[in-house]
Amino acid sequence: xxxxxVHIKTGKKEFxxxxxxxxxxxxxxxxxxxxxxxxxxxxxxxxxxxxxxRDFSDMxxxxxxxxxxxxxAVQHFADTQSKNGRIFDYxxxxxxxxxxxxxxxxxxxxxxxxxxxxxxxxxAAFLAWQATGDDSxxxxxxxxMQKAMEYVLKHPWRWDPKSNLVKRAYTIDTWDxxxxxxxxxxxxxxxxxRTFWGIMHGDNSGYYETFSIMAFVSRFLxxxxxxxxxxxxxxxxxxxxxxxxxxxxxxxHFVKLTPxxxxxxxxxxxxxxxxxxxxxxxxxxxxxxxxxxKEYQKRQKETEAFAEWFxxxxxxxxxxxxxxxxxxxxxxxxGIMPLVxxxxxxxxxxxxFESYGVDxxxxxxxxxxxxxxxxxxxxxxxxxxxPETSTSPExxxxxxxxxxxxxxxxxxxxxxxxxRSKIFQKVKISPRWSAAGxxxxxxxxxxxxxxxxxxxxxxxxxxxxxLDVECPLSDAFFHVLLPETAKxxxxxxxxxxxxxxxxxxxQSRYVDFQIKKAKKDLIRIRLTD
Numbered sequence: 212x213x214x215x216x217v218h219i220k221t222g223k224k225e226f227x228x229x230x231x232x233x234x235x236x237x238x239x240x241x242x243x244x245x246x247x248x249x250x251x252x253x254x255x256x257x258x259x260x261x262x263x264x265r266d267f268s269d270m271x272x273x274x275x276x277x278x279x280x281x282x283x284a285v286q287h288f289a290d291t292q293s294k295n296g297r298i299f300d301y302x303x304x305x306x307x308x309x310x311x312x313x314x315x316x317x318x319x320x321x322x323x324x325x326x327x328x329x330x331x332x333x334x335a336a337f338l339a340w341q342a343t344g345d346d347s348x349x350x351x352x353x354x355x356m357q358k359a360m361e362y363v364l365k366h367p368w369r370w371d372p373k374s375n376l377v378k379r380a381y382t383i384d385t386w387d388x389x390x391x392x393x394x395x396x397x398x399x400x401x402x403x404x405r406t407f408w409g410i411m412h413g414d415n416s417g418y419y420e421t422f423s424i425m426a427f428v429s430r431f432l433x434x435x436x437x438x439x440x441x442x443x444x445x446x447x448x449x450x451x452x453x454x455x456x457x458x459x460x461x462x463x464h465f466v467k468l469t470p471x472x473x474x475x476x477x478x479x480x481x482x483x484x485x486x487x488x489x490x491x492x493x494x495x496x497x498x499x500x501x502x503x504x505k506e507y508q509k510r511q512k513e514t515e516a517f518a519e520w521f522x523x524x525x526x527x528x529x530x531x532x533x534x535x536x537x538x539x540x541x542x543x544x545x546g547i548m549p550l551v552x553x554x555x556x557x558x559x560x561x562x563x564f565e566s567y568g569v570d571x572x573x574x575x576x577x578x579x580x581x582x583x584x585x586x587x588x589x590x591x592x593x594x595x596x597x598p599e600t601s602t603s604p605e606x607x608x609x610x611x612x613x614x615x616x617x618x619x620x621x622x623x624x625x626x627x628x629x630x631r632s633k634i635f636q637k638v639k640i641s642p643r644w645s646a647a648g649x650x651x652x653x654x655x656x657x658x659x660x661x662x663x664x665x666x667x668x669x670x671x672x673x674x675x676x677x678l679d680v681e682c683p684l685s686d687a688f689f690h691v692l693l694p695e696t697a698k699x700x701x702x703x704x705x706x707x708x709x710x711x712x713x714x715x716x717x718q719s720r721y722v723d724f725q726i727k728k729a730k731k732d733l734i735r736i737r738l739t740d
Contacts, residue, residue: 216276216277216655216656216657216658216659216662216664217230217276217277217622217655217656217657218230218653218654218655219626219652219653219654219655220652220653221644221647221649221651221652221653222649222651223647223649225572225573225576225577225580226572226621226625226647226649226652228576228580229572229576229617229618229621230618230621232576232579232580232583232614233273233579233614233615233617233618234277235583235609236585236609236610236611236614237254237270237273237274237277237611237614237615239607239609239611240254240255240257240270240607240609240610240611241253241254241255241278242254242255242260242262244262244302244303244304245304246287246302246304246317249283249287250283251283251284251287252278252280252283252284253267253283253284254266254267254270254274254611255607255611256301256612257586257587257605257606257607257609257610257611257612257613258587258596258601258603258604258605258606258607259303259307259603259604259605260303260305260306260307260605261301261302261303261305261307261320262284262301262302262303263300263301264288264298264299264300264301264328264331264332264335265300265327265328265331265385266611266612267284267331267335268331268332268334268335268338269331269550269612269615269616270611270612270615271334271335271338271339272338272615272616272618272619273614273615273616273618273619273622274611274615275338275339275341275342275658275660276342276622276656276657276658276659277659278659278660279659279660280660281338281339281342281343281660282339282343282345282348284335285332285335285336285339285352286348286352287302288302288332288335289332289336289352289355291319292355292358292359295362295366296329296358296359296360296361296362296363297321297328297329297359297362297366298321298328298329298332298359299319299320299321299328300320300321300322300325300328300387301319301320302317302318302319302320303317303318304316304317304318307604308604309604322387322400323368323400323401323402324379324380324382324387324388324389324399324400324401324402324406325379325387326363326368326369326377326378326379326411326414327379327385327413327414327417329359329360329362329363329421330363330414330417330418330420330421331417332356332359333356333359333360333421333424333425334417334420334421334424336349336352336356337424337428340633341630341632341633341634342633342634342658342659342660342661343634343658343660343661344633344634344661344663349428349431349432350432353428353429353432356425356428357425357437360421360422360425363377363418364444368402371408371410371468374410374451374455375447375448375451376410376414376415376448376451376452376455377410377411377414377415377418377448378408378409378410378414378468379408379409379410379411379414380399380402380406380407380408381406381407381408381409381465381467381469381471382411383483383522383523383527383532383543383544384411384413384464384483384484384485384522384523384543385411385413385414385484385485386543387400388400388532388533388534389406389407389532390407390471390473390531390532391405391533392405392407392471393531395533396533397533397534398532398533398534398602399532399533406469407467407469407471408467408468408469409465409466409467409468409469410452410455410456410465410466410468411464411465411466411485412452412456412462412463412464412466412483412485412486412489413483413484413485413488413489415448415451415452415456415494416452416462416485416488416489416492416494416495417485417488417492418448419445419448419449419452419492419493419494420492420493420494422441422442422444422445422448423441423442423445423493425437425438425441426438426439426441426442426445429441449494452494453494453495453499457499458479460502460503460506461482461486461502461503461506462483462485462486462489462495462503463478463479463481464478464481464482464483464523465478473527473528473531474528475527475528475531476525476526476527476528477525480525481523481524481525482506482507482510482521482523482524483522483523484521484522484523484543484548484550484551484554486503486506487503487507487551487554487555487557487558488554489503490503490504490554490558490561490562491554491557491558491561497562497716500558500561500562501562501563501717503558504555504558504559504562504564504567507519507555508564508567510524514591515591516540516547516591516592517547517589517591517592517593518547518552518574518589519555520547520548520549520550520551520552520555521545521546521547521548521551522542522543522544522545522546522547522548522551522588523543523544523545524545525539525545526539526540526544526545527539527544527545532544534602536600536601536602537602540590540591541588541590541596541600542588542596542600542601542602543588545591546588546589546590546591546596547588547589547590547591547593548587548588548589548613549575549578549585549586549587549610549613549614549616549617550587550612550613550616551616552571552574552575552613552616552617553571553575553613553614553615553616553617553618553619553620554616554620555571556568556571556572556617556620556621556624557616557619557620557623557624559571559624560620560623560624560625560627560641560643561624561716562716562717563716563717563718563719564717565643565645565646565692565719566646568620568624568625568643568646569625569643569646569647571617571620572617572620572621572625575617579614584608584609585608585609585610585613585614586606586607586608586610586613587606587607587610587612587613595608622656624643625643625644625646625647626642626652626654626656627639627640627641627642627643627690628640628654628656628665629641631688634658634661634663635658635663635664635665635682635685636684636685636686637685637686637688638665638682638685638686638687638688639687639688639689639690640665640667640678640680640682640687640688640689640690640691641689641690641691641692641721642654642667642669642678642691642692643692644669644671644692645671645692645693645694645695646692646719649669649671650670650671650672651668651669651670651671652668652669653668653669654666654667654668654669664681664682664683665681665682665685666680666681666682667679667680667681667682671694674737674738674739675735675736675737675738676691676693676735676736676738677733677734677735677736678691678733678734678736679732679733679734680726680729680731680732680733680734681730681731681732682729682730683729683730683731684728684729684730685728685729686725686726686727686728686729687725687726687729688723688724688725689722689723689724689725689726689734690714690721690722690723691721691722691723691736692719692720692721693713693720693721693722693738694738695720696740697720697738697739697740698713698720698738698739698740699711699713699722699736699737699738699739700737700738700739701735701736701737702722702724702734702735702736702737703734703735703737704726704732704733704734704735705732705733709724709725709726710724711723711724712724722736
């Protein structure tokens with residue numbers, strides 16, 4: 212892990228200590244391996260000693276600010292890609308199933324029921340490129356990215372030609388074991404002639420985002436025809452997903468292609484974890500995002516659980532997925548996950564629920580600051596996961612997956628730093644400190660791998676907001692949250708007036724303006740109450 216180059220100072224400990232606490236989890240989750248004589252660095256899943264592309268691709272949204280080696284793990288997934296384009300789920304050189312497994316062999320696994328692996332590989336590659344700015348690496352990786360996407364579009368286990376959507380076996384949201392009607396002894400990871408098929412919205416929101424990334428990367432590499440094809444595919448999968456999976460309030464957990472009825476749960480009411488992710492991936496428009504967030508808020512008021520960050524709610528009956536440990540409220544069967552809270556907070560900031568986004572971050576800080584611990588999941592009463600209650604062999608107290616999602620929400624949502632290209636060459640700056648009651652904030656965010664930095668100081672005073680901004684050679688788009696009753700008289704940079712417009716996101720007022728090739732600027736937003 213590189214030098215710590217994220218600095219936040221507000222005078223409120225819940226924000227000033229937030230980054231360092233999460234870095235402590237990330238440091239403990241870092242893994243170094245040597246495979247075929249090459250050093251590979253990555254970040255482990257919190258419940259086993261392996262690098263899963265699923266977890267790692269999400270973790271990169273936070274890791275990219277601190278880690279200098281972002282490419283080796285992604286490259287290894289590419290180097291071990293199968294001839295048909297399939298990507299492995301994970302690799303490891305550590306014994307996993309202790310005490311029965313003791314060998315320190317190199318091990319690769321692909322869980323057949325998984326449909327989300329390839330889109331996560333593309334997202335990881337994009338995030339690694341974004342922070343390093345290594346164009347030649349991206350260009351060399353592009354054929355692997357293309358091959359992975361073509362595999363998903365063609366393989367009969369992955370693509371449903373009738374709906375033109377990605378399909379999977381009947382799992383709990385994006386997880387890796389399938390429902391079998393009791394016809395398998397334990398967790399079922401295989402596809403067979405008794406597999407129950409269907410459409411899971413989280414796969415399709417993930418591929419919408421990935422097809423959009425492929426369009427962006429293709430265009431960046433000068434492959435305009437391919438870019439147009441991927442953009443068309445992105446629009447089509449989004450349209451089909453919203454037509455088939457949207458139930459009017461949120462995304463239906465599993466739209467069945469193989470008829471099956473599970474007794475003991477109202478499946479039409481099940482709110483599963485990928486709903487909040489669909490917002491951040493762009494698959495859910497603003498109207499749908501508002502509906503999903505309101506549903507979480509509604510359940511927050513109704514639930515007896517300590518938080519509304521459900522893996523799925525309501526859960527399935529105890530044990531029906533093949534393991535007696537998968538009771539209601541455990542793990543992905545209704546457990547409370549910081550991963551969901553982070554995604555939900557990030558979505559809330561973007562769609563006019565800024566105070567709710569702040570509330571989630573504050574509640575999470577309160578959770579982790581007491582003992583310096585964060586777990587992948589908790590029982591609804593707040594009891595953390597443990598090896599005895601998990602289907603996995605470990606239950607780390609340094610959950611890098613959920614904590615990285617919270618940091619993603621903190622940096623992109625509250626601090627409001629979003630890279631719209633690579634190495635901050637195009638950046639969106641959206642300070643939302645007004646929602647947190649912060650009058651002055653110092654923010655510095657940089658990529659350890661490229662040492663590219665964005666810095667600003669936010670100061671809210673009577674009659675004005677001052678932004679002292681430094682983002683060398685960046686095209687900067689500003690989207691600044693205003694105090695509740697304020698309106699904008701003028702936006703000035705070095706005493707020169709800028710063109711601006713006020714926008715409304717739900718009931719939240721913002722002022723929008725742009726600065727081309729920003730270097731170091733003092734921006735004054737003059738307000739009238």
